[in-house]
Amino acid sequence: MTPAPLPSAPQPTAQAPALTPAAPESGTPAPIPPADRPAAAPSATPADRTATPRPYTQYVYAYPHKTAYRPLAPRPALRDLWAGEPKDALSLYLHIPFCEVRCGFCNLFTRIGAPGDLTTRYLDALDRQATAAREALGDGGPVRFAAAAFGGGTPTYLDAGELSRLCDIAERRMGADLRAVPLSVETSPGTATADRLAVLAERGATRVSIGVQSFVDAEARSAVRPQRRADVEAALGRIRDARIPVLNIDLIYGIDGQTPATWRTSLDAALAWRPEELYLYPLYVRPLTALGAPGRDPDTTGDAAWDAQRLALYRQGRDHLLAHGYEQVSMRMFRRPGALAQGPDDHACQTDGMIGLGCGARSYTSRLHYSFDYAVGMREVRSLIDAYTATEDFTRAEVGRYVEGDEARRRHLLQSVLQAAGMPLDGYRARFGSHPADDFPAELAAFTARGWLTEHDGLLRLTPEGLAHSDALGPELFSPAVRAAMAAYEPK
Template identity: 45%
Template sequence: MFDLTFPDPSDDAAIVRWKEEVRAKPYRSYLYSYPHKTAYRELKPGLPLAQLWEKEPADSFFLYMHIPFCGARCGFCNLFTLADRQPGLHRQYVDALERQARQWSPFVSRKPFARFAIGGGTPTLLAPELLDRLFDIAEEVMGLNPEHASISVEASPDTVTPERLDVLRKRRVDRVSMGVQSFVEAESAAIYRPQKPLEVVRALERLKRYDFPVLNLDLIYGLPGQTVQSWLYSLERALAFQPEEIFLYPLYTREHTILKPQESRRDGTDLRMECYLAARDRLAAEGYVQSSMRRFAKPPAHSGKTVLPYGCQEEGLVGLGCGARSYTRQVHYATRYAVSRVASERIIREYISADSYETADYGMVLDSREEKRRYILKAVLHQEGLALPAYEERFGSPALEDCPELQVLLKAEWASSSDGILRLTDEGFAHSDAIGDGLISPQVRERMEGFVFA
């Protein structure tokens, strides 16, 4: 395995070598949560949710619902999702989600929800009446106040119908996120994504007519057959619809996925980095502000809401549905994770048939070291950066001592510290995935490497 472990912060020569190694192989993995879901294991005995949430210190919570159904599984996808359009199965699933919500509500509804998101999968694959019912569950069972919560829903081009958009507008959704990935038909076909460019354009035109405060579009670079020129063509097509947000994702090789990315050009350079840099500069010229390696945004239109604040470290995340994760400060938990169709279908069936959801049976208990590591990692990989005084106030020790890797980033000039906040530089952002991978603790990495995919 190619090792990009952070060097000793006192070894200047090793830091120089490390920088060159990262530049040569900048793409390791996409670490969007910490600890990663492959570090989860069975919790014996199960932990009662009433006790987990009783002393959760967050002032507000994040409510998330996971809908693990898609029209088809894309070639790059290793998420917990099932290609299944059966309305009967969808209804059984929503029945189970409501049953789970009613059992969880006494534990988690004591504080307001600042955010509500429905993801997947493809939530808008559900029939309009089932989609509408999710909002009933959120408001009537969980106590969501749509006046004080930012509400986000994921969609795909083939499910953007007037009937579904009517539901989203009625329910005061202020962010719709749609995966496009590419506007080039051959590139979409290469990732086993059955969509036509005209279908994408029709969906975007319809979304613009509904005028949601935030439209987010996802694009992927490093696709088979893609060039920098074809990548920028897709970016320009997306920009023509003036989305408030654009997320740019590099293609990765993952366990149990069909697709493999282009490794490099003949000269050994990674095409993905060239695509990233070209897109980053183009978006900056259009007035987009970069807040992470992936997210570029303009100030959105005001939704008319007074949205409650929510911390970027994402504690107090209440995840309903099979495949959703929940985060308290010391325990992260979820249903079991799988990618294969057989295993995913079995887990979903078990969730649907369950009578009780009142214990956390699968996840990870975070010790103080992992709490610190998570706090640092989540802050450093975003533009807000790591507030060093706030860290020391919370944990009672300096972040630069608890995490010597931060000293390496400063010496490498991939991070800077000003007014008590440590932030990545532009080059540091460009290498966020390698930095994030390097910040995984040895204990969590060992658990991840020991995970067996079903």
């Protein structure tokens, strides 16, 4: 499931104080609708900011979204893009686009299985791309990686030997010292085997994120995630045996058939492992996924009952974790006090200065975000992976979007204000020479009027209700140009 936090340069990270739990919801929650109900409506536009948008509009984990990227013409040379960029605290992300199964809610760039020698050919291409990327960084100044992550897909779909090669590419080709920096790796219950985890532990992994989603077998099947709780528990035991410092468990609320009681079952089952981090995700249903009903557009059709149910389950989960001593870092992320921080959190994780390797990875300079083409449908994904493995020349950026001026301000605001700790106004002013209310008066006034946003002690900070509505607030900060590009994108 998880777009787990991508790495970025370490920076001081204040622990977010635990928010006061909201009062329990009154009445009995409405039955949860079938899992193929639509999950998102269009982003709010300046004309409708007086109305409260739906709470689940869009998960904003990066800005601009990849659907706003377009082919670059002319295609810029990587060496030119990175010339003059700070390179002493880069982030490194390696993408593995393979999974055993594709979950019903997943719209990430991934395919089921890797027939024949596909993983070998993919790693060969990753090696070529890494060589080109490192050459583009040049040797005119210090080049250092401050954090790394392996994501997907499921990186642990690779066997132990292939994982060793993946680490070699990061270290020998890119020059990253994986044992000296935070290294986050995503896994699944079926691929978290002892031999794979041993490789990751030996090579310096400091965080493993496992997508459990539900400890209730019937709910997992409903989300098109065939797994048994016994197998999940066994995988968690192997992760703990590997002594990797940070365990993150992903859970999902809003699954067909889920109730407050079964949601509590999953929360308590996860808490029994005392994970250093827990992510609570609302279920989204997107086009071209297994849960997306044919002929329906989940981006334009709302379901008020499902919205209300997910919001109630979010509040239940939040309050339960706060009562167990966890600190809320963002709408989704909760951290156990004293746990090792892995750099900037959640929405703040995608900062300038990132090298992404793999056909689903993004790279960021201070001016341009770039990647390869994006798809969700299985046929298109397979075609793009095949094209990637056949590529010999990785010296130019292909698809992307420039992020300057107003877009840079929007991105900084999104990265910061969606954190429970809030955004220091002095930092914004130092970077842009203005107050965010001067740059985004209508948006911030609307958030404040709804009771979502406060300014106090030099911080622009979301209220508990504002955090609960992060997936509505974030899209309202998208620029008209990005919103138009996303609307014009044709899913494939």
